Amino acid sequence: MKKQGIFGLIGMLACFNVQAQSPEIAISAGSFEVFEDSSLELGVEYRFAAQESFFNIIPAIGINANTDGGYWAHAGGRYDINLGERWILTPQLAVVGYEDGDGQDLGSGFLFRSGIEIGYRVAPGSRVALTLYHMSNANLAKNNPGSESFMLSYSFSPFNR
DSSP states (O other): OHHHHHHHHHHHHHTOOOOOSSOEEEEEEEEETTTSSOEEEEEEEEEOOOBGGGTTBEEEEEEEEETTSOEEEEEEEEOOEEOSSSEEEEEEEEEEEEEOTTSOOOSOSEEEEEEEEEEEEEETTEEEEEEEEEEEOTTSSSOOOOEEEEEEEEEEOOOOO
16 A cells, blocks of 8 residues: 555656745754664755745655655645755645665555755755754554654755856
8 A cells, every 4th residue: 555655646747847946955864863763865856946826936846755665745835935055944845655674664655744954055056954854644544653864964956048
């Protein structure tokens, strides 16, 4: 059942078409289940350009995995709030297709992810950031323990447009 959620999300992502002007790639590492028995989490995310026609929301898709054998894909949106010339606060929301492996059973293969990120612009088109996010099934299943991740990421724009 959980694998069906992941394959359904991947199918949905294949239909996701956004014209980006300056996309970014983010690479992250951190702690899955940061407030419990944590494991290493790694991830990569593709961030499209902000969509001026949709309130400057930044569409994003990504994949993550942890050392407990869990893996997931997400698709959602981010919104950058500039806190000066270099600091950025970014709330984010996404839907998630999740497979727990030998790790935390989050009650469903379909989850929601919400988080907040504080970032620092190192140079134009690149930033270092800390992110805290929560994943859960929003009580769509009987079991809904949720999980929190704390991540350090580096994002950059390899495409100069």
